[in-house]
Amino acid sequence: MTTKIFIPRESTAISLGAHEVAQAFTHYLSDHDIDLKIIRNGSRGLFWLEPMVEIETAQGRMAYGPVASADVASIMEDISQNILHEKPQSHALALGLTENIPYLKKQTRLTFARAGITDPVSLDEYLALDGFKGLQKSLALSTQEIVTAVVDSGLRGRGGAAFPTGIKWQTVRDATADKKYIVCNADEGDSGTFADKLVMECDPFMLIEGMIIAGLAVGADQGYIYLRSEYPIADEILQQAIEIASAAGYLGNNICGSGKTFNLEVRLGAEAYICGEETALLESLEGKRGMVRFKPPLPALEGLFGKPTIVNNVLSLAAIPFIMSEGSQAYQQYGTNRSRGTLPFQLAGNIKQGGLIELPFGSSLKDLIDNFSGGTASNRPIKAIQVGGPLGAYLPSHKLDIPLDYEAFSKASAVLGHGGIVVFDDSVDMLEQARFSMEFCVVESCGKCTPCRIGSTRGVEVIDRIKNDESRADNMILLNDLCDTMIDGSLCAMGSMTPIPVRSAFTDFPQDFFLTTQESNHD
Amino acid sequence: MKIEFSSPLSNVENIIDSLKNKEGSLLPILHAIQREMGYISSQAIERIATKLKQTPAEIHGVISFYHQFRTSPPGKYQIQICRAEACQSRGSRELEAHAKDFLAIDYHQMTSDKKFSLDSVYCLGNCATGPNIRINDDLYGRISNQRFEEILSNVDRELK
Numbered sequence: 041m042t043t044k045i046f047i048p049r050e051s052t053a054i055s056l057g058a059h060e061v062a063q064a065f066t067h068y069l070s071d072h073d074i075d076l077k078i079i080r081n082g083s084r085g086l087f088w089l090e091p092m093v094e095i096e097t098a099q100g101r102m103a104y105g106p107v108a109s110a111d112v113a114s115i116m117e118d119i120s121q122n123i124l125h126e127k128p129q130s131h132a133l134a135l136g137l138t139e140n141i142p143y144l145k146k147q148t149r150l151t152f153a154r155a156g157i158t159d160p161v162s163l164d165e166y167l168a169l170d171g172f173k174g175l176q177k178s179l180a181l182s183t184q185e186i187v188t189a190v191v192d193s194g195l196r197g198r199g200g201a202a203f204p205t206g207i208k209w210q211t212v213r214d215a216t217a218d219k220k221y222i223v224c225n226a227d228e229g230d231s232g233t234f235a236d237k238l239v240m241e242c243d244p245f246m247l248i249e250g251m252i253i254a255g256l257a258v259g260a261d262q263g264y265i266y267l268r269s270e271y272p273i274a275d276e277i278l279q280q281a282i283e284i285a286s287a288a289g290y291l292g293n294n295i296c297g298s299g300k301t302f303n304l305e306v307r308l309g310a311e312a313y314i315c316g317e318e319t320a321l322l323e324s325l326e327g328k329r330g331m332v333r334f335k336p337p338l339p340a341l342e343g344l345f346g347k348p349t350i351v352n353n354v355l356s357l358a359a360i361p362f363i364m365s366e367g368s369q370a371y372q373q374y375g376t377n378r379s380r381g382t383l384p385f386q387l388a389g390n391i392k393q394g395g396l397i398e399l400p401f402g403s404s405l406k407d408l409i410d411n412f413s414g415g416t417a418s419n420r421p422i423k424a425i426q427v428g429g430p431l432g433a434y435l436p437s438h439k440l441d442i443p444l445d446y447e448a449f450s451k452a453s454a455v456l457g458h459g460g461i462v463v464f465d466d467s468v469d470m471l472e473q474a475r476f477s478m479e480f481c482v483v484e485s486c487g488k489c490t491p492c493r494i495g496s497t498r499g500v501e502v503i504d505r506i507k508n509d510e511s512r513a514d515n516m517i518l519l520n521d522l523c524d525t526m527i528d529g530s531l532c533a534m535g536s537m538t539p540i541p542v543r544s545a546f547t548d549f550p551q552d553f554f555l556t557t558q559e560s561n562h563d
Numbered sequence: 564m565k566i567e568f569s570s571p572l573s574n575v576e577n578i579i580d581s582l583k584n585k586e587g588s589l590l591p592i593l594h595a596i597q598r599e600m601g602y603i604s605s606q607a608i609e610r611i612a613t614k615l616k617q618t619p620a621e622i623h624g625v626i627s628f629y630h631q632f633r634t635s636p637p638g639k640y641q642i643q644i645c646r647a648e649a650c651q652s653r654g655s656r657e658l659e660a661h662a663k664d665f666l667a668i669d670y671h672q673m674t675s676d677k678k679f680s681l682d683s684v685y686c687l688g689n690c691a692t693g694p695n696i697r698i699n700d701d702l703y704g705r706i707s708n709q710r711f712e713e714i715l716s717n718v719d720r721e722l723k
Contacts, residue, residue, distance in 0.1 A: 055692065310631035329625055
């Protein structure tokens with residue numbers, strides 16, 4: 041059988057030259073008449089090693105990375121002279137067995153078990169690695185049994201709000217309606233997050249399977265994936281996967297011969313952060329401005345086009361196939377307190393070893409940084425870490441002992457959110473970051489609530505006055521009051537959580553606001 | 564279905580007709596028109612409004628809500644620089660300043676030869692390898708000032 045060589049078609053790898061590398065391999069193989077088969081796989085999520093090229097051997101896959109086109113000839117010589125003769129790799133970019141790379145070995149990959157291993161649009165490979173096993177089991181269960189399994193797994197919404205997924209499903213299942221919808225929130229707008237994108241680009245059938253199971257559980261026959269348009273490669277791969285799944289009878293009017301119906305369509309957003317908020321997302325799907333809705337009514341009862349609707353994040357839906365195939369207990373055994381299972385953390389920003397790190401809840405932020413990051417890319421000390429996206433707190437380097445679970449973060453006035461972790465070195469000016477948080481709110485507010493729409497503009501101005509030392513003490517009081525007004529007077533997280541990073545900036549980094557520590561503690 | 568293209572506006576009409584029966588069809592229609600024409604003209608807005616039985620003001624309201632939709636033609640290459648936090652931690656503020664200086668335009672502007680337009684974007688999801696830019700549908704990671712210039716001259720060798 042022809043030996044396989046793997047080169048990712050995932051967007052980070054592509055942004056660093058994976059297509060050019062693949063082309064260089066193709067040319068080399070044809071010029072030298074070598075019989076190797078190139079597979080365009082997903083990414084393992086070890087981004088500092090991308091483009092990472094792997095070759096199949098009897099012991100497992102051997103990796104090289106990060107590979108540039110110019111390295112292809114020497115890597116091919118190493119493969120021909122060593123690997124194909126069962127001798128060890130001997131190349132400056134050799135990484136040994138992929139599975140033994142410590143960054144990967146230290147993880148608990150449940151949701152990302154297949155990422156980077158398979159060709160994302162190969163149904164055969166998906167099936168060979170337990171794909172659609174969760175669906176097959178679900179087809180033999182009652183709708184209530186499926187919902188109960190999800191409740192028992194302890195899964196909570198991975199989009200940020202951490203609402204128990206099973207309870208949402210129960211509400212939609214119990215609602216009586218002529219039509220119900222499953223909506224996947226793939227508007228992953230938080231800076232520092234890319235786990236949804238990795239699911240869609242590396243294991244799209246898993247998301248499709250999760251959505252079909254959701255449809256079966258609540259009696260919905262139509263699903264939409266609301267995908268941000270900033271992810272064109274995810275769009276391309278999802279479209280291919282949906283077409284393949286439909287042709288194979290997993291989607292359509294007779295799912296696996298069961299007589300059940302589920303259709304699925306990808307809908308693109310149009311660069312609006314607020315459409316990651318579930319009610320704004322529904323408005324957008326209906327073809328309107330993405331304005332936030334009042335709740336109640338809950339989308340679970342009156343969602344898309346007024347019908348009962350599950351709106352779940354990509355990672356929540358992607359966890360479902362594992363839960364249904366391996367059982368609630370298998371998922372629930374991981375984690376801590378009320379945060380069960382695993383969370384795919386995303387390590388980003390100014391670090392040497394950025395990537396996807398799936399771990400059970402409970403280890404500390406400090407452990408995660410120490411064990412995985414490799415230090416800052418700039419070799420300067422860490423000053424601040426923003427966890428949970430643009431609405432998350434900036435944590436100073438002495439507050440990193442915080443355990444990675446929803447309640448612990450919430451207790452520390454911080455946000456675990458979608459699991460994005462952005463590291464800043466000591467060159468960052470926290471007043472500028474606070475200003476940016478307000479500025480981002482100006483740009484992305486839907487405009488419905490005045491404190492968010494206007495308050496954010498005033499926030500930028502007040503911070504500028506503090507920066508220019510115009511009545512600094514008075515303006516600090518004003519900024520703090522403004523934060524209260526935004527928290528109390530905004531419907532959704534955009535306005536009510538923008539104060540979180542702002543407050544953390546002046547509370548934990550008072551020197552950047554030209555304050556003494558005492559002055560900053562006036563709330 | 565086969566779409567006959569004879570004039571720009573009949574393209575628009577064909578697009579609307581092929582999509583208007585979808586649930587919540589407006590965003591798919593706007594995306595398809597912008598992909599085909601580069602932007603959404605006022606004539607296109609009129610046609611959409613008529614066919615969807617809405618007012619042109621309502622269609623315009625939706626277009627203006629979303630950063631991506633535009634009502635004037637873009638440059639041949641649409642450059643977006645990520646302004647979000649992860650890219651900031653890797654020097655995107657300097658990159659923004661350099662890009663504006665190099666192209667001699669600000670955000671939401673186009674070079675006088677109409678080759679490049681420059682816009683900001685809030686997160687391209689490439690946060691472990693910033694700063695990032697997107698040119699049309701292509702994503703580029705770890706962009707230094709020098710790599711920015713190289714990429715631009717590669718995408719358009721006639722730049723100089």
